[in-house]
Amino acid sequence: MASLDRSLIAGLSVFEGIAAADLDRIVGQARSIRVARDQSVFEQEQEAHSFFLLLDGHVRVVKSTPDGHEVTVRYISPGELMGIAGALGRTTYPANAVAAVDCVVLAWPSHLWPTFATSFPSFSANTYKMVGSRLQDAHMRVIEMSTEQVEQRVANALLKLVKQSGKKVEEGILIDFPISRQDIAEMTGTTLHTVSRLLSAWEDQGLVKSGRQRVVVVEPHRLVVVAEGRGSKR
Amino acid sequence: MASLDRSLIAGLSVFEGIAAADLDRIVGQARSIRVARDQSVFEQEQEAHSFFLLLDGHVRVVKSTPDGHEVTVRYISPGELMGIAGALGRTTYPANAVAAVDCVVLAWPSHLWPTFATSFPSFSANTYKMVGSRLQDAHMRVIEMSTEQVEQRVANALLKLVKQSGKKVEEGILIDFPISRQDIAEMTGTTLHTVSRLLSAWEDQGLVKSGRQRVVVVEPHRLVVVAEGRGSKR
DNA sequence: GGTGGAATTTGCGCTAGATCAAACACGCGG
DNA sequence: CCGCGTGTTTGATCTAGCGCAAATTCCACC
Numbered sequence: 001m002a003s004l005d006r007s008l009i010a011g012l013s014v015f016e017g018i019a020a021a022d023l024d025r026i027v028g029q030a031r032s033i034r035v036a037r038d039q040s041v042f043e044q045e046q047e048a049h050s051f052f053l054l055l056d057g058h059v060r061v062v063k064s065t066p067d068g069h070e071v072t073v074r075y076i077s078p079g080e081l082m083g084i085a086g087a088l089g090r091t092t093y094p095a096n097a098v099a100a101v102d103c104v105v106l107a108w109p110s111h112l113w114p115t116f117a118t119s120f121p122s123f124s125a126n127t128y129k130m131v132g133s134r135l136q137d138a139h140m141r142v143i144e145m146s147t148e149q150v151e152q153r154v155a156n157a158l159l160k161l162v163k164q165s166g167k168k169v170e171e172g173i174l175i176d177f178p179i180s181r182q183d184i185a186e187m188t189g190t191t192l193h194t195v196s197r198l199l200s201a202w203e204d205q206g207l208v209k210s211g212r213q214r215v216v217v218v219e220p221h222r223l224v225v226v227a228e229g230r231g232s233k234r
Numbered sequence: 235m236a237s238l239d240r241s242l243i244a245g246l247s248v249f250e251g252i253a254a255a256d257l258d259r260i261v262g263q264a265r266s267i268r269v270a271r272d273q274s275v276f277e278q279e280q281e282a283h284s285f286f287l288l289l290d291g292h293v294r295v296v297k298s299t300p301d302g303h304e305v306t307v308r309y310i311s312p313g314e315l316m317g318i319a320g321a322l323g324r325t326t327y328p329a330n331a332v333a334a335v336d337c338v339v340l341a342w343p344s345h346l347w348p349t350f351a352t353s354f355p356s357f358s359a360n361t362y363k364m365v366g367s368r369l370q371d372a373h374m375r376v377i378e379m380s381t382e383q384v385e386q387r388v389a390n391a392l393l394k395l396v397k398q399s400g401k402k403v404e405e406g407i408l409i410d411f412p413i414s415r416q417d418i419a420e421m422t423g424t425t426l427h428t429v430s431r432l433l434s435a436w437e438d439q440g441l442v443k444s445g446r447q448r449v450v451v452v453e454p455h456r457l458v459v460v461a462e463g464r465g466s467k468r
Numbered sequence: 469g470g471t472g473g474a475a476t477t478t479g480c481g482c483t484a485g486a487t488c489a490a491a492c493a494c495g496c497g498g
Numbered sequence: 499c500c501g502c503g504t505g506t507t508t509g510a511t512c513t514a515g516c517g518c519a520a521a522t523t524c525c526a527c528c
Contacts, residue, residue: 063373067463069381073373088366089359094373121352125323131365132322138372139297139307139328145379146423147303150515180475189380194515196477212475212524229301384485414505428485430507446494446505 004032008055008106012079014130017122026116026123030106041083041097041105048085048093050107054078057103058165058177062186063095072186074137075100077164080130086110087117087127100177145189148229153188154198155227158208162217171209172218180213202226238266242289242340246313248364251356260350260357264340275317275331275339282319282327284341288312291337292399292411296420297329306420308371309334311398314364320344321351321361334411379423382463387422388432389461392442396451405443406452414447436460 006023009015015023032055035041041052041059059076073095076082085093108116117124144153158175166173181192181199188195199215202208207223209216217223225231240257243249249257266289269275275286275293293310307329310316319327342350351358378387392409400407415426415433422429433449436442441457443450451457459465 063377065377065381067381069377071377071380073376085366087362088369089363090366090370094370118355128321128362128365129323131362131369132319132324135322135365135369135372136324136328138369138376142307142372142375142379142423143297143299143303143305145376146305147299147301181477182475189376191516192476193478193517196475197515200477415507416505425486426506427487427508430505431485434507 004028004030004106009053012053014053014079014081014126015123016126018120022120026108026120027106029112030108033105033107035099035103035105037099037102039099041099041103042093044094044096045092048083048091048110050109051084051086051113052082052097052108053106054080054082055104055106057105058100059097059103059105060100060183061095061097070186071189072183074134075161075164081127084113084127084131086113087124088131100179150188150190150194151198151231152227152229154184154190154195155223157184157187158215158217159220159223159227161215162220166217169216172216173220174214174216178213179215184215238262238264238340243287246287248287248313248315248360249357250360252354256354260342260354261340263346264342267339267341269333269337269339271333271336273333275333275337276327278328278330279326282317282325282344284343285318285320285347286316286331286342287340288314288316289338289340291339292334293331293337293339294334294417295329295331304420305423306417308368309395309398315361318347318361318365320347321358322365334413384422384424384428385432385465386461386463388418388424388429389457391418391421392449392451393454393457393461395449396454400451403450406450407454408448408450412447413449418449 004027006020006027009027010020010023015026018026030053035057042048042050044064054076056078058078059082061073061076061082063071063073065071076097082097083093085091117127144156148156161175161179162173165176167176168174181195184195185192199208199210202223203210205222207217207219207226209218238261240254240261243261244254244257249260252260264287267275269291276282276284278298288310290312292312293316295307295310295316297305297307299305310331316331317327319325351361378390382390395409395413396407399410401410402408415429418429419426433442433444436457437444439456441451441453441460443452
């Protein structure tokens, strides 16, 4: 196994407040895995043998319903933990995690979690803080779904993606991984058709520029206006 | 202050695996509070000075949006923790908690959380397990909102309430606290009008019996059929 | 350079459910 | 027992956005 360096994880907010020596001990027990685009990191209902840290790439976390619907729960960015089912008392993964692009992840066996949690209190505190913010996110999603219309939800989703993985390009801010209309639909609880119509309309107004699996937000602030329901309509 | 007895909390799943002496120490630091119906236990954005355990009654956890919408996040039943913002690294409460009926709660100052967590590992494990299942719940809600229609969501909400707080009466299973059409609408992301129409229809079919702030589920299994989208329609 | 498949666009009709509006019942306090 | 307020029912419209269908564009690979 290639030697893993603590520099891989030093500076990540999850590992904040942990001594260098401890970082070494932590990294020492991980193995690093390369995951090709469209391959899955872990799968819904599968035994949760490991938990993961995304080092590079982007991962889409998706839940499938029995009746064949797919709902995207979140996108994971580099530096984030995923698959921490064990820390929450679960024995199986609650969702599928699939690589949106080629990715590099670190994996630790789940049985290390209790040890880590007691040996490195700030690690566990940071992790639960993150869990808290995900709970928060999920509640926000519920609220959005209950009170906002599709147009606002899609605008919000784009803004969230921009904030998370925006990359400056000359035309504006590019969402830095391939994302289809269908993907956006699964994030917002609508259909690819409606997303397509919205993007077309926004493109006409100069808010965004989009192509096949590619979205560039040209005028974020005007998109914010739409997200708040103060768009041209209404 | 009346002496609080460890029997108040022994047997609750959150305190599972904790020695009697420790239970005494835990209870010893709590104060018990009576909360009248419609009064709030804690409020959104307020400083999270305490966390709570509901001993008796039912509490509705509601989030308010800036534009005046209210979304019910969950109902708390006796034995459940609430307001554990501190455990998740938050300093303010994320929602309002209002008593659906007269309630009795135990309250601990938030600053005790870190001590409790390290002194009673199983307490913290149990708590995070509960957080995990709430995260799970929230995701389920998002999925429901994205993929199911109102009829199914309302049926699901009733079934959840029945499971949580159902009380057998001669006509069927009563939801054991006052709940209005409006309340159900806020749980399911719809309007009181639609809820009223659904309940009327179900009453005609003999699935439920309902009155002012009162719902009795007569035939749970048939309601399950509706919840799964295999109702008479479609 | 062509070609097949996937992603996208766009039109059209339709319906679930919101919105608006009004009448109604229940239960409480006087 | 009466009235009043809050919760509920029910009707009548109106529309956002879904479902279906067909045309089109783009890309990857041969």
